[in-house]
Amino acid sequence: MSENSLEALGEMRKTHFSKDLSPDLVGQEVIIGGWVTRTRKLGGLVFIVLQDKFSTVQVTAKKGVVSDEIFEKAKSVGNQWCLLIKGEVKAFKNGPHGVELVPLEICILNQAIEQLPLDMTGKAMSDLDTRLNNRSLDLRHPRNQAIFRIQSVMLNEIRKYLVKNNYTEIMTPKIIGSATEGGTELFPIKYFDKDAYLSQSAQLYKERLCSVYENVFEIAPCYRAEKSFTNRHLCEIYQLDMELAFADYKDVLVAMEGLVQSVLQAIKVQCEEDLKILDQWENFEVPQIPFPRYTYSEVLKIIDEKCGIKIEFGEDISTEAYRKLDEILPGYYFITKWPMSVKPFYIHFDPENPELSDGFDLQKGWLELSSGGTRVHEKELLIKNLEKQGLNPDAFKSHLQAFDYGMPPHAGMGFGIARWLQIITGVDQIKECVFYPRTPDRLDP
């Protein structure tokens, strides 16, 4: 591959994306651009399938129909080369979008190495580690393009829903000065001459900010230094954080099921092709609201009676139990009224039974999508909770300060973006739902 043979972009620009082509344009000249996913060369005929950010188009160069120069150029291109092609749209029933392009001009903007590290042509994917090691190429696979096109719609629709409902967008610091919530799962940073940490959640800051802007949200990274090697844990995760003022956990349940339903509805409308690529279209369902609500105790009973697994009150629910429960509750549902003993210090007790909490989980089948609850807004109670959990209130000085100025009753939740994307796209590994995932053994690329 030599750069001497590359052509300059100059003033040539795309006029259409592949998805915009249709038989309505027959006879017109268009300029499309993208990457070669397949070529076929049959004597006097060359077919090039060109892929762009949305889809593909077929380019057909027939000797005698196109100039000899164009024909030879078409013959020369290799897989994943980057081209701009000016062509005339012809009707072609079996081509993508019902058309093909007869090339009038081919501009070779960049070439690719001949021995690609991944198979980009078939439905079968290479093994995940090889794919992640070659992520820039891997992402160009139609399946991966589809996953993140869906994510882009998801993010946009989440924000649309929240802005429409008067939420204010916040940005909380990701560098924190003290290991407040317990230090073992934090990544340490050297901040000039001070010790600092990467924030593991927006929790404390979003609570403070809801005492100013009432309902707030943020979509931002969180950091967990956990040596977990499951298919659903990462060290860098993007999370939707919401916090509602003048509200309790029941308001959060309503906000969340509304959000989940409206985002899934939008994905259904905007991402049909992507869901088809991922084999998720036929079974794609927009859930009814309200979602079923089960208390923790009710769930224990179901697990006991229908799954044959005994869990003592106060224990967490095991992955094994969730997997079995999935057969009975495969959809979206809430688990409420967890025992106080398994909840963090900022979760409020149930006013009707102080052994129980006003914390909840949102489940989709066996997978926990989100945790949340009513928060403690009373300063003295918060200090008591900190002490009960062996944490030092002095370390929380600047957080506790916010409770001196009329902290409203509030409630909220955190929601893992990649986990939800994993469910929607039906992929097995959460690593496939992040552009460049970070795990205990993966820091590159």
Added chain:
Amino acid sequence: MSENSLEALGEMRKTHFSKDLSPDLVGQEVIIGGWVTRTRKLGGLVFIVLQDKFSTVQVTAKKGVVSDEIFEKAKSVGNQWCLLIKGEVKAFKNGPHGVELVPLEICILNQAIEQLPLDMTGKAMSDLDTRLNNRSLDLRHPRNQAIFRIQSVMLNEIRKYLVKNNYTEIMTPKIIGSATEGGTELFPIKYFDKDAYLSQSAQLYKERLCSVYENVFEIAPCYRAEKSFTNRHLCEIYQLDMELAFADYKDVLVAMEGLVQSVLQAIKVQCEEDLKILDQWENFEVPQIPFPRYTYSEVLKIIDEKCGIKIEFGEDISTEAYRKLDEILPGYYFITKWPMSVKPFYIHFDPENPELSDGFDLQKGWLELSSGGTRVHEKELLIKNLEKQGLNPDAFKSHLQAFDYGMPPHAGMGFGIARWLQIITGVDQIKECVFYPRTPDRLDP
């Protein structure tokens, strides 16, 4: 302050925000909630000004008109207490929104300490350090609420513009494995047993991703370990990053001026009250497009001839020179064709003059808002540039890999969110445009 006297939220919920009140509602019962910003007690009359996330409302309790219990409760409240008030709307020409509320029920949700560390009543602000030390209270000042209401609109409108124009939202890792772009300005992290760093920009990842998703964007934090103590530098900054495929820097200029204009237009429509609070309404201008474009050499000439400052070709433009230039060019404008010698390795040379670059800055008056340019898409040239700048191509192995698979010609830019907010809101210190700023000497709260 005793928590025993706090009342529970129970099932009581706000029916209106202050901004939704108007004389149309006279005679109706509403429930509003927020924080006491001022009280006046005149014998048989108590006035409470209650602030919520948008604005304020006046509550008037007159002995004899309201029950004795309500009157005593109204008399008892202090500044920054958190209340829900059910009341009847009365016309009151001089009140906010042309109404006042006669309280039927007052629910004291939380109290505040009596000696507040900041003056929250007047137009004068306490000194910035004291304010930042008490940020949760400081943010509740109407001026600060206004700044971040504008930011919320800004962020939403940026994304609306980009999504409408087919940009895909990306999320790039903030933990990176090697100090690629030069190590001195990076914060080091301990990543399990490995050394890692906080990412100082999305540059390399967004370039790779535009070879898959073409036009992409991200709004996310970047980290700069610079000991700068100016009014426009921070260690944690949120940046809008855009990258356009099949494009050069001229396409980015057009995209940016379109974005700037459309966001400012939306702010003008949606944020009139906020701009008035900040004294920015009268002079608020939505700029015409196209923005003026000056080459670096043209700017040097203006600075020489009109400002009397000589800058040698190849030198950076000093803050002093920019300040003087501001008197001649106070609006939005571009500086193009910077010398290659001051540009990073990924910026492309000007094909017509290899001493010049296809890099640009977007200026608003003296302040640099954004930098960008045409990028190098040819692998061999990129390696040559790295070597010329004394960087080791081996350290860029996983980045260079992306150039093996048909990297398209591309161009892009990075845009500081807080700097732009600083300009729009007219505040002097960038720290005021971030919820919880991080500077070399500020890691808390």
